Amino acid sequence: MSRTDIKLNSLLIHGGIDGDEVTGAVNVPVYQTSTYKQDGLGKNRGWEYSRTGNPTRAALEKLIADLEKGQYGLAFASGLAAINTVLSLFKSGDKLVVSDNIYGGTFRILDNVFKNFNITYKIVNTSDLEAVENAIDDDVKAIYIETPANPLLTITDIEAVSKIAKKHGKLTIVDNTFLTPYLQRPLTLGADIVIHSGTKYLGGHSDTISGFVVVNDKTLADRLYYLQNAIGGVLAPWDSFLIIRGIKTLGVRMDRHVANAEKIARWLVQSGFVSKVYYPGLESDPGYEVQKKQADGAGAMISFVLNDKYDYKIFFENLNLITLAESLGGVESLVCHPATMTHAAIPADIRKEVGIVDELIRFSVGIEDVDDLIADLKQAIENSVKA
């Protein structure tokens, strides 16, 4: 049974396919099968082959669609498999307008894979609506945004960009990984396609790679399901089960993530340790008003730059509780160095141009006790004074 007449916090637990109708199991079973018995030629029970469709994956696909207030959901083996499939909607000669700070892997697939097929991109500061409007020409087929963007947490007005796109007959694609549907639902703001790396908050435990696409339009959905099956980057049944399990606690996790992040961002600002804090939940942040209008919280990603006095390389080595690692959105706090890690795929000159300086530190705030996190930051910074 599927229901959509319940609130988001209930949908997290009872959305999609709620349990197993046959046995009454309260959890969707892991249908670990590649194929399905056919009762006769052309007679099957709705399932033929697990690349095309699998009941565990289908339950999750329905769930993510319910959460994003969309009609159609698709689950992939990774966020990049999802992005690859969405980019495969386009043809040689097509162009995309892309936010100027995006996930490094998204830049890489645009620059080193799709560009080879003559599907090109134009990098624009999408917070600047005039710049978005000016970037549109006949070849542009879509506007691709991330908000908050990675790693500078810049905010793009989803509703305003969607309006511009619609006016010109273009698609709006939003990577919603950083906020999840718990905090932001781009389809309700006019976007056409929502993308996720489910590896991050949706799974939430840093144990499963996955990706999603959600749309409302039937024609677009049919094409995407066709591409999903044709390209084949689908999510496995066991991994689908793990993400369903992760999503059940998304609400309680996000509440804690955001509360911790707000406290840490404010602490950093007044600490005297940093020259810059990027967090759209701060009233002083340039994206604050738009962020507040379009989302139910600012998320739990913070970026900052230490004062000249401190050496960021030593800072990373000094951390005890907080882990230096790629990725984000898990229950544990992670820091990374965008210039050499997540955004290394972006050429140095472009990094510099958009403000991803070598000294930038990105912090995925976990759900540990916030006082412990602050204490760890404090000791790591205090002990990293330059020689």
Ligand SMILES: *Cc1c(COP(=O)(O)O)cnc(C)c1O
């Ligand atoms: C991690 C991430 C991706 C890529 O997802 P994978 O699951 O690692 O393939 C895409 N977009 C954003 C914003 C991400 O953080």
